[in-house]
Amino acid sequence: MPHLENMVLCREPQVSTLQALFGERHHFSFPSIFIYGHTASGKTYVTQTLLKTLELPHVFVNCVECFTSRLLLEQILNKLNHLCSSEDGCSTQVTCETFNDFVRLFKQVTKAESLKDQTVYIVLDKAEYLRDMEANLLPGFLRLQELTDRNVTVLFLSEIVWEKFRPNTGCFEPFVLYFPDYSIGNLQKILSHDHPPEYSADFYAAYINILLGVFYTVCRDLKELRYLAVLNFPKYCEPVVKGEANERDTRKLWRNIEPHLKRAMQTVYLREISSSQWEKLQKDDTDPAQLKGLSAYTHVELPYYSKFILIAAYLASYNPARTDKRFFLKHHGKIKKTNFLKKHEKITSLVTLQLLTLVGHDDQLDGPKYKCTVSLEFIRAIARTVNFDIIKYLYDFL
Amino acid sequence: MSSRKSKSNNVIHAEYLSQVQRILRERFCHQSPQSNLFGVQVQYKHLIELLKRTAIYGESNSVLIIGPRGSGKTMLINHALKELMEVEEVSENVLQVHLNGLLQINDKIALKEITRQLNLENVVGDKVFGSFAENLSFLLEALKKGDRSSSCPVIFILDEFDLFTHHKNQTLLYNLFDISQSAQTPLAVIGLTCRLDILELLEKRVKSRFSHRQIHLMNSFGFPQYLKIFKEQLSLPAEFPDKLFSEKWNENVQCLMEDRSVREVLQKHFNVSKNLRSLHMLLMLALNRVTTSHPFMTAADLMEANQLCSMDSKANIVHGLSVLEICLIIAMKHLNDIYEEEPFNFQMVYNEFQKFVQRKAHSVYNFEKPVVMKAFEHLQQLELIKPMERTSVNTQREYQLMKLLLDNTQIMNALQKYPNCPTDVRQWATSSLSWL
Numbered sequence: 001m002p003h004l005e006n007m008v009l010c011r012e013p014q015v016s017t018l019q020a021l022f023g024e025r026h027h028f029s030f031p032s033i034f035i036y037g038h039t040a041s042g043k044t045y046v047t048q049t050l051l052k053t054l055e056l057p058h059v060f061v062n063c064v065e066c067f068t069s070r071l072l073l074e075q076i077l078n079k080l081n082h083l084c085s086s087e088d089g090c091s092t093q094v095t096c097e098t099f100n101d102f103v104r105l106f107k108q109v110t111k112a113e114s115l116k117d118q119t120v121y122i123v124l125d126k127a128e129y130l131r132d133m134e135a136n137l138l139p140g141f142l143r144l145q146e147l148t149d150r151n152v153t154v155l156f157l158s159e160i161v162w163e164k165f166r167p168n169t170g171c172f173e174p175f176v177l178y179f180p181d182y183s184i185g186n187l188q189k190i191l192s193h194d195h196p197p198e199y200s201a202d203f204y205a206a207y208i209n210i211l212l213g214v215f216y217t218v219c220r221d222l223k224e225l226r227y228l229a230v231l232n233f234p235k236y237c238e239p240v241v242k243g244e245a246n247e248r249d250t251r252k253l254w255r256n257i258e259p260h261l262k263r264a265m266q267t268v269y270l271r272e273i274s275s276s277q278w279e280k281l282q283k284d285d286t287d288p289a290q291l292k293g294l295s296a297y298t299h300v301e302l303p304y305y306s307k308f309i310l311i312a313a314y315l316a317s318y319n320p321a322r323t324d325k326r327f328f329l330k331h332h333g334k335i336k337k338t339n340f341l342k343k344h345e346k347i348t349s350l351v352t353l354q355l356l357t358l359v360g361h362d363d364q365l366d367g368p369k370y371k372c373t374v375s376l377e378f379i380r381a382i383a384r385t386v387n388f389d390i391i392k393y394l395y396d397f398l
Numbered sequence: 399m400s401s402r403k404s405k406s407n408n409v410i411h412a413e414y415l416s417q418v419q420r421i422l423r424e425r426f427c428h429q430s431p432q433s434n435l436f437g438v439q440v441q442y443k444h445l446i447e448l449l450k451r452t453a454i455y456g457e458s459n460s461v462l463i464i465g466p467r468g469s470g471k472t473m474l475i476n477h478a479l480k481e482l483m484e485v486e487e488v489s490e491n492v493l494q495v496h497l498n499g500l501l502q503i504n505d506k507i508a509l510k511e512i513t514r515q516l517n518l519e520n521v522v523g524d525k526v527f528g529s530f531a532e533n534l535s536f537l538l539e540a541l542k543k544g545d546r547s548s549s550c551p552v553i554f555i556l557d558e559f560d561l562f563t564h565h566k567n568q569t570l571l572y573n574l575f576d577i578s579q580s581a582q583t584p585l586a587v588i589g590l591t592c593r594l595d596i597l598e599l600l601e602k603r604v605k606s607r608f609s610h611r612q613i614h615l616m617n618s619f620g621f622p623q624y625l626k627i628f629k630e631q632l633s634l635p636a637e638f639p640d641k642l643f644s645e646k647w648n649e650n651v652q653c654l655m656e657d658r659s660v661r662e663v664l665q666k667h668f669n670v671s672k673n674l675r676s677l678h679m680l681l682m683l684a685l686n687r688v689t690t691s692h693p694f695m696t697a698a699d700l701m702e703a704n705q706l707c708s709m710d711s712k713a714n715i716v717h718g719l720s721v722l723e724i725c726l727i728i729a730m731k732h733l734n735d736i737y738e739e740e741p742f743n744f745q746m747v748y749n750e751f752q753k754f755v756q757r758k759a760h761s762v763y764n765f766e767k768p769v770v771m772k773a774f775e776h777l778q779q780l781e782l783i784k785p786m787e788r789t790s791v792n793t794q795r796e797y798q799l800m801k802l803l804l805d806n807t808q809i810m811n812a813l814q815k816y817p818n819c820p821t822d823v824r825q826w827a828t829s830s831l832s833w834l
Contacts, residue, residue, distance in 0.1 A: 030679075
């Protein structure tokens with residue numbers, strides 16, 4: 001189907017396999033089909049597009065959205081009702097609490113004229129969450145054709161391989177179909193497909209080439225790459241817009257964009273800063289080190305004494321006990337004696353923030369023991385704010 | 399002239415192929431009632447005799463049909479019930495109740511389902527019963543005919559029988575077996591299960607009421623019979639509209655059966671799993687390749703289908719990982735080799751990775767620690783590595799102990815097929831010695 005090929009790029013073998021599996025409308029198909037592949041390999045998109053283009057009666061449900069069995073079953077029945085009675089407007093909402101009721105109601109709904117003699121497809125996206133729901137759902141859906149005695153096929157889409165789904169006592173084995181990951185050529189083709197109309201396709205393709213050169217070894221997820229492509233394109237076009245270079249000056253464009261992409265890997269790719277902050281950064285050309293990131297240590301504002309308690313806890317946790325004499329004999333004046341009660345409150349608040357954790361049992365006689373669970377970077381940032389050089393006191397850095 | 403002829407041939411082919419697809423798909427995908435019984439004649443006779451005794455002579459019975467998944471338990475009972483219902487006096491009298499362990503997950507739902515299937519909902523109405531036993535005996539009383547002397551025999555078929563044993567107190571099973579022992583209503587209880595140790599799951603009081611009659615379906619046919627089954631499953635039935643086409647098709651199937659490469663494929667398949675469901679999957683995959691331009695199945699189709707069936711899915715997932723993630727897996731492999739499968743944490747893997755990168759590896763850039771952490775978390779999301787215990791707040795993420803769920807041969811095989819793998823990464827995989 002040429003129309004389908006334009007909508008779905010680089011997935012022709014999978015589309016033809018699925019089409020062959022579906023067969024003609026009234027033929028029986030395999031009762032359950034399990035499709036697996038990496039995230040953003042097109043499973044959801046291809047299945048949806050194919051079912052819509054061929055106009056086969058189908059219901060699409062996401063198992064993350066419907067995380068209990070009741071939500072899942074009710075949504076399937078309501079959507080089915082909608083399918084067969086599209087002229088009636090809003091039909092009554094169905095309540096369905098157990099899988100037994102679901103089978104009974106499903107048999108009733110599929111008796112409708114518009115669904116008779118056709119295979120009805122139920123697609124369960126993110127099917128790995130089915131394993132955490134009630135134990136009878138997964139085996140039940142695998143056998144739905146047999147249990148309801150109707151022409152229905154259930155498709156499971158997931159990132160996880162089938163072996164991790166199989167229940168202990170076995171089940172009806174589905175037909176397993178693999179959606180291969182995109183090769184670098186395919187990725188280039190797909191990413192170059194959404195080039196903005198103001199620039200030529202070659203210009204954009206060169207940009208994609210550079211982007212893939214930097215990010216391909218780290219990440220092959222199509223969604224991430226598209227996000228990065230969109231965010232960084234304005235910076236790439238900057239020399240052309242400013243008039244410093246024309247579209248074919250690849251070396252100049254590369255020199256402009258490459259450090260920028262490397263910085264993107266440390267910030268936007270890690271979701272340390274949001275995309276709006278990144279766009280602002282590109283416009284103002286400020287140093288990203290000054291930017292207030294989203295990570296933990298820039299957001300925690302501790303009171304003065306709490307910081308010292310945390311530093312002391314870190315030192316106590318990471319320095320062996322015998323070295324304390326070496327470090328602390330002369331610095332008795334550094335930490336002021338505070339009220340005992342206040343100290344206890346501050347410790348509890350640090351535990352709530354999960355910077356300290358309780359170690360050991362409640363029945364220990366010499367008071368509760370704590371452990372410091374922050375990383376070295378965090379404690380260095382804290383120590384810097386109180387002008388305390390923690391490195392001097394750490395055993396491992398001697 | 400020849401193009402017109404081939405065009406009309408194509409049209410005829412398309413219609414017949416559509417018929418062929420319909421018949422074969424019904425055979426492979428749907429449990430069509432016309433399927434033959436292969437090698438279970440003895441068990442079938444045993445079952446049908448038992449059912450006849452309940453239906454015609456009013457004797458109560460209980461039996462368990464035990465066999466691995468796909469060995470034909472449901473098919474056997476459906477055949478038996480079909481034959482039974484053909485007898486005149488039986489079809490008017492006997493009632494059937496079909497229960498399934500996957501659907502009726504507790505006894506309350508099971509009771510409602512029994513009421514519904516016996517069409518006694520109006521009779522029960524809004525009555526409230528003290529116990530399960532009362533309710534069940536009320537239902538069975540209601541089935542008694544007018545003169546109160548005899549009552550309709552009921553056949554209970556419990557699919558996924560082992561799931562009923564997990565209900566509280568096994569009430570349903572106890573009551574059903576109890577009634578089958580006492581002479582109130584002629585009752586046949588037939589359980590279908592895949593667990594060989596089903597009797598261990600029954601409580602003592604339930605076990606004592608069970609008649610201990612078991613029918614085993616063990617797929618006990620050999621390879622020559624498997625070949626015969628293959629031929630029968632693919633052949634078109636005699637009722638096919640066009641005799642010429644069906645003869646050609648069946649001849650083709652005979653040729654396939656005698657072909658050596660096809661025999662090898664079937665032998666491999668038979669060695670892995672004897673049951674007919676996996677054979678149906680293979681045939682279905684091969685059937686997908688039959689189109690109007692390729693009207694007859696060939697040996698190549700079957701070989702392709704076999705390849706698709708026996709793919710290693712984890713290797714496929716490893717094929718789609720990024721280079722950084724592959725490096726992490728290789729680092730974990732080396733840690734497993736050195737420390738003999740002891741669990742590791744992210745910091746250990748990162749140190750191993752650093753050792754590789756600092757050894758003048760030009761192809762892999764020395765990424766920042768958070769970037770490597772993101773790759774590590776992606777592997778965790780794909781369930782290629784698993785934490786030893788549930789994530790707790792007591793330990794930091796980098797120090798949580800993990801296990802790798804791939805073994806060395808899988809990793810090496812996957813690396814060979816990995817596209818554009820940098821040479822030093824590949825060399826690193828084969829040996830971790832630092833002076834290389």
